[in-house]
Amino acid sequence: MAHGDVGLELGTRVAGALRRGLGLEVAPVDAVIRPSAREGVDYQCNAAMSLAKRVGKAPREVAQVIVDHLDSADMVEAPEVAGPGFINLRLRDEWLAARVGGLLGDARLGVPVVAEPRRFALDYSSPNVAKEMHIGHVRSTIIGDAVLRLLRFSGHEVTPHNHLGDWGTPFGMLIEHLLDEGHAVDAEISDLNRFYQEARRKFDADPGFVDRARARVVALQGGDEQTLTLWRALVDESTRHFQQVYAVLGIELAPADVYGESFYNPYLDTVIDELTEKGLTEISDGAVCVFPPGFTNREGEPLPLIVRKSDGGYGYAATDMATTRYWAIERGMTDLLYAVGTPQAQHFQMVFAASRQAGYLTDEQTAVHIGFGTILGEDGKTIRTRAGGSVKLAELLAEAVEQAAKTVAERSSLDADRQAEVARAVGIGAVKYADLSNDREKDYVFTWSRMLAKEGNTSVYLQYANARCQSVLRKAETAPGGDVLVTAPAERALMLRLLQLPAAIATAVEGYAPHKVTGYLYDLASTFTTFYDNCPILRADVAPEVRASRLVLTKVTSDALTLGLGLLGIEAPHEL
Numbered sequence: 383m384a385h386g387d388v389g390l391e392l393g394t395r396v397a398g399a400l401r402r403g404l405g406l407e408v409a410p411v412d413a414v415i416r417p418s419a420r421e422g423v424d425y426q427c428n429a430a431m432s433l434a435k436r437v438g439k440a441p442r443e444v445a446q447v448i449v450d451h452l453d454s455a456d457m458v459e460a461p462e463v464a465g466p467g468f469i470n471l472r473l474r475d476e477w478l479a480a481r482v483g484g485l486l487g488d489a490r491l492g493v494p495v496v497a498e499p500r501r502f503a504l505d506y507s508s509p510n511v512a513k514e515m516h517i518g519h520v521r522s523t524i525i526g527d528a529v530l531r532l533l534r535f536s537g538h539e540v541t542p543h544n545h546l547g548d549w550g551t552p553f554g555m556l557i558e559h560l561l562d563e564g565h566a567v568d569a570e571i572s573d574l575n576r577f578y579q580e581a582r583r584k585f586d587a588d589p590g591f592v593d594r595a596r597a598r599v600v601a602l603q604g605g606d607e608q609t610l611t612l613w614r615a616l617v618d619e620s621t622r623h624f625q626q627v628y629a630v631l632g633i634e635l636a637p638a639d640v641y642g643e644s645f646y647n648p649y650l651d652t653v654i655d656e657l658t659e660k661g662l663t664e665i666s667d668g669a670v671c672v673f674p675p676g677f678t679n680r681e682g683e684p685l686p687l688i689v690r691k692s693d694g695g696y697g698y699a700a701t702d703m704a705t706t707r708y709w710a711i712e713r714g715m716t717d718l719l720y721a722v723g724t725p726q727a728q729h730f731q732m733v734f735a736a737s738r739q740a741g742y743l744t745d746e747q748t749a750v751h752i753g754f755g756t757i758l759g760e761d762g763k764t765i766r767t768r769a770g771g772s773v774k775l776a777e778l779l780a781e782a783v784e785q786a787a788k789t790v791a792e793r794s795s796l797d798a799d800r801q802a803e804v805a806r807a808v809g810i811g812a813v814k815y816a817d818l819s820n821d822r823e824k825d826y827v828f829t830w831s832r833m834l835a836k837e838g839n840t841s842v843y844l845q846y847a848n849a850r851c852q853s854v855l856r857k858a859e860t861a862p863g864g865d866v867l868v869t870a871p872a873e874r875a876l877m878l879r880l881l882q883l884p885a886a887i888a889t890a891v892e893g894y895a896p897h898k899v900t901g902y903l904y905d906l907a908s909t910f911t912t913f914y915d916n917c918p919i920l921r922a923d924v925a926p927e928v929r930a931s932r933l934v935l936t937k938v939t940s941d942a943l944t945l946g947l948g949l950l951g952i953e954a955p956h957e958l
């Protein structure tokens with residue numbers, strides 16, 4: 383099957399009709415096929431309206447030509463022109479049933495592999511050394527992981543890179559503090575935040591310490607052997623902390639994926655030289671700046687991207703210029719993605735613009751800032767602990783599992799070990815799903831009760847729906863198989879929904895928008911619930927062929943829920 387998307391398949395047929403009837407070449411996507419909520423109609427074709435002007439005919443006339451030339455008797459019932467020129471399409475039951483039947487045992491559930499795979503570099507998670515990962519990093523990690531899974535499943539190549547904040551002036555004070563504490567180089571720092579704050583406190587109070595910290599930064603930048611060893615110890619210790627969080631979250635990022643800020647140091651001089659050679663730099667207040675066109679401040683003055691500070695040091699912007707150069711040129715990536723909060727939107731737009739000017743990015747390459755809003759507490763302000771501190775990710779995740787354990791224990795017949803595993807799947811899943819189910823650009827409010835609700839658009843609801851499917855399949859005691867049949871409207875609705883998975887995934891991939899998958903899964907689970915409530919499966923009075931067909935639908939639904947949740951990094955246990 384060339385593509386699993388029913389809308390596109392109908393689009394291909396409509397394109398054929400337009401070619402035969404009007405000599406028009408139209409791409410299948412431009413046939414404007416949309417799912418329809420109208421009684422008795424599955425899809426609607428809206429192409430006639432947009433094409434009418436182009437061919438100088440009334441929309442209804444164009445629609446009639448499409449209908450007359452549509453070669454689709456195998457797929458749809460007699461199409462109808464309606465209203466100003468819509469075409470109502472209803473899939474034939476036999477076609478629908480056969481198509482859904484074909485999904486049984488198809489690991490991709492009809493989702494095609496892209497014809498032209500691209501090479502993505504994906505910057506995500508990217509916490510800072512010697513600071514505990516806080517809730518602000520949770521979104522980058524969760525969203526980045528989902529985007530990575532979606533792209534890979536679609537057939538693209540994705541190289542993740544963790545842009546660790548591992549360089550800069552704070553390392554002077556951190557290294558001096560490490561020495562003061564008499565830490566062995568491989569010592570464990572149990573509380574990174576406390577370590578950072580203690581160093582900070584000394585820095586603010588003790589001028590002698592400030593002098594030592596300054597000298598230490600110079601030594602670090604100068605490549606002093608002993609200083610580098612201490613620096614490495616701090617980076618390694620932080621990396622160990624981050625790996626623990628990734629393990630709890632089920633995130634694949636490994637130490638080998640770390641391309642921290644320091645990684646780009648050897649490229650910074652080259653970047654400045656190249657920008658200068660191309661005549662893109664200007665000296666402004668002693669700093670080397672690029673002024674990419676189109677960026678101005680409130681007074682309408684051009685905004686600088688500072689690539690070398692007046693003290694000769696390089697900063698965040700220079701390093702990010704080196705990231706586009708490295709991934710696009712040295713590594714030959716076609717698409718550069720950065721999952722970072724929206725406050726950095728302008729930074730990335732300027733880096734991308736300057737990178738195009740510099741020739742680091744060509745017209746065939748894309749660079750996208752996958753921005754996201756912040757997580758708010760129930761008071762509508764940035765989430766804080768009761769003591770007013772920033773919420774630590776590790777603590778938050780532990781609480782999620784604890785809360786989920788209560789939910790699971792309430793109605794579970796599982797033994798204690800299994801219950802603990804399920805609580806993990808439910809708790810971590812809820813944190814991820816709450817994040818992914820919102821349009822990522824928006825802020826969202828973090829509410830335990832809402833994210834762990836058994837009804838509504840939550841992962842728990844989807845996990846319960848899947849567990850119900852699995853329970854039916856277990857009780858059936860026969861492997862699902864045989865023909866799929868349409869015998870009731872709720873079956874038909876479920877079949878239509880199952881066939882929409884490819885379109886949902888395609889839209890999510892296109893917009894780096896995991897919430898398109900969550901929205902689809904929620905609709906699927908709701909449609910399944912209606913089917914389950916209306917169509918008995920295992921009851922003794924159900925005809926054997928109907929029972930077999932409904933078991934296939936149940937199995938494919940479970941497969942779709944499991945696949946969809948899996949693409950979001952969420953587990954789908956068989957029992958809850």
Ligand code: ARG
Pocket residue numbers: 505508509510545546547702705720722
């Ligand atoms: N470490 C940065 C922060 O915590 C995020 C880095 C994002 N990636 C990048 N290439 N700038 O804000």
